[in-house]
Amino acid sequence: MKTILIVNANIVNDGRIQQLDVLMKNGRFEKIASSINADEVDEVIDANGKYLFPGLIDDQVHFREPGLTHKANIFTESRAAVAGGITSFMEMPNTVPNALTQELLEDKYQIAAKSSIANYSFFMGASNDNIEEVLKTDPRTVCGVKVFMGSSTGNMLVDNEQTLNNIFSKVPMLIATHCEDEATIRANTEKFKKEYGEDVPIEMHPIIRSEEACYLSSSLAVKLAKEHGSRLHVLHISTGKETELFDNSIPLEQKKITAEACIHHLWFSDADYKEKGTFIKWNPAVKTAQDRDTIFQALLDDKIDVIATDHAPHTLEEKQNKYFSAPSGGPLAQHSLLALLDFYKQGKISLEKIAQKASHNVAILFRIEDRGYIREGYHADCVLVDLEKEYAVTKENILAKCGWSPFEGHTFQSSIESTFVNGKKVYDNGKIIEAGVGERMLFKV
Template sequence: MNTILIKDAALVNEGRIFHADVFIKNGFIEKIAPSIDVRADIEINALGLHLLPGMIDDQVHFREPGLTHKADIFSESMAAVAGGITSFMEMPNTVPNTLTQELLSDKYAIASEVSLANYSFFMGASNNNLDEVLKTDPKNVCGIKVFMGSSTGNMLVDNEKVLEDLFKEAPMLIATHCEDEQTIRSNMALYKEKYGDQITIEMHPLIRSTEACYRSSSMAVGLAKKYNTRLHILHISTAKEISLFDNQLPLKEKRITAEACIHHLWFDDRDYAAKGNWIKWNPAVKTEADKNAILKAVLDGHIDVIATDHAPHTIEEKEQPYLLAPSGGPLVQHALSVLLEMYHQQKISLEQIVEKTAHHVADCFNIDKRGYIREGYWADLVLVNLHDPVKVIKPNILYKCGWSPFEGQTFESEITHTIVSGNLAYQKGKFMTNKTGQRLQFNR
């Protein structure tokens, strides 16, 4: 199956919505026109559907290797494809941590065999692996990940000299998790002194506080400005941090960019009472005012991209008391559905969704020939029916962990087809697993 013809779709691309046919051949978009009359191996009648560039998720944790009881690259890439995500960038805090070029290559080898979506993997930094980090090839690795806050294993980078050297010498984009560890430890000590083991989830955003986020983010921005580092700060969770970012420069001229995540755009601290540990994330979901400010920053250009920070844990782990329950939750299957729901709520336009989940991610990471519906580009495409409601229930949750923070939610839109590198990977509940996604390449 080397050719696909999509007929009568409403394309959402580069700030416009217009009707056209799209012809795909050997993985690439060959032609976009009002009407295309050719024979194809697969023809899709897209009348009444919207065609979007596939989401490029720049932050996921797919847990392989080492934590595959929670998730693995096959299971989570399948959930991602069903959710309209055609490419992902995966984090290095697996077991073992991805701190050597050999371990990084091992993850690429696994993905080449099983991933239904296109893929890239971050190289991890620690306090003692700078030599390995500097070997990373900017043309075929998405970036270097620095945890400037708590993380799994040996990945908290809190040595000031190491941070200086990383920001000074990094040959490519550095992505950071920014929460000040000392602030969090001090807050936790105060809450334990007051409440002992009876600390509850409502205290999570007070322990992992606004100040912890701002101190760390401002430090990262300061280092990036000092060394002209290409810095990308992940999962902004506070209104205070937004002032660190520029919305005047075009994205392609920015050296410092920022990401917002689905959960910080949808939930706020009022939801802890009902959702409990199911919405326990680091950084924490904070106030309604923070949530509203983050959305405003997405729309006005202070925040450049939207991602998921998909980080599944088992039901048993999440059902533990607050102090024992891990942070993180599964999101890739429902991220686009959430954004389309926000479109129905008139909070964001379809054009802005596409800009923040595809165009800007491709530009931010300099991804080669992806993120747009353009002739000559890879065919990474998603068809959605904006008026076919779907309720999230246990039987239709695809995550290996078997749960979703959106369980019980009805979304107004359905993702009907997902095309990955020219392969029809998903169609109305069915997967085509005969082809895997491609390794992302970068124009750097």
């Protein structure tokens, strides 16, 4: 393994920006100081004028393997992730077959151990009838349990009240929830089908998957977590109303109920459906500009704790269908940090806050061992960015297997120069370097 020295970097870490040198050796940050001697170093990188962030940790991705590999796989999407500065990811269980047994969950870990360029963890899936399997999950080696309190694949919609009580009362690990009330969505769907038949306009998506549907479900999850003292993490908040459910009066380390915002809910609004159509069809739906702005403010105010992507690719052919046939989800991992840096350029968020929400807080919330910060002794996961070099998204430079992006045609104001995973350079100036596989993340228990 190469020993790499980065000199003169503006390090964005732990609420500060300092110009320091960083020595990476044997997969860890060996030394961080104002000046480090370059003796016996394999590579020296002069980062003068550049900014070094801890690698982003994405707590919600769908990499589609096994079973849906015509859309994506762990190898292709981990490449897209590291090109976007994401050095670690947590992947969801609604693959095919659903990861509802310990054996099926372990199958995914075995695939990643051979093919993932980034570090990885996989959520155990909960269904209406697998509580015994869920309770076998090892909190040391698995990031959490995922509960779909809304539409999902196969048997993964958990809508039985007794099952939910069982999960929230018995599971000691973090419970991550997708919150949309299915009965509300079905009623709204029928209403619009009566009006439009099968040709429902995409602009109706946030009205079908409404604020009411989201709030009913997320408020139920919060209620159950409070009743049972559970560790609850509500994923992809899409409405301003939901932000009122979360507390910013205590430090994250003490919170048992937390929330996540995703890039698409911070960037797009319902005004964008006219141009983007089904390419910004997600569940939960992108809603109003006011929802977007309230979510952004809740992020800044620490009611929302982390930023993620919900990277969920589908093929171009699938997305070009009419409303009911076009699946929800899209690729975002390659461009999430660039989007956040655009927000910084617009004066909406500080660089320190980006590092906090996309790296530090994910590590705190999930209790990840030795990641999420640029600290001596920690795994050397980091990303070097150039705030002055633009990056245009074109079909040719999209690395997700699906080959499209909702950001196609957009020019970001910054670019990602290099990404390092466990001290190995895996991305450099537009090129993936296949320097080996990432590591399985471990969690403090």
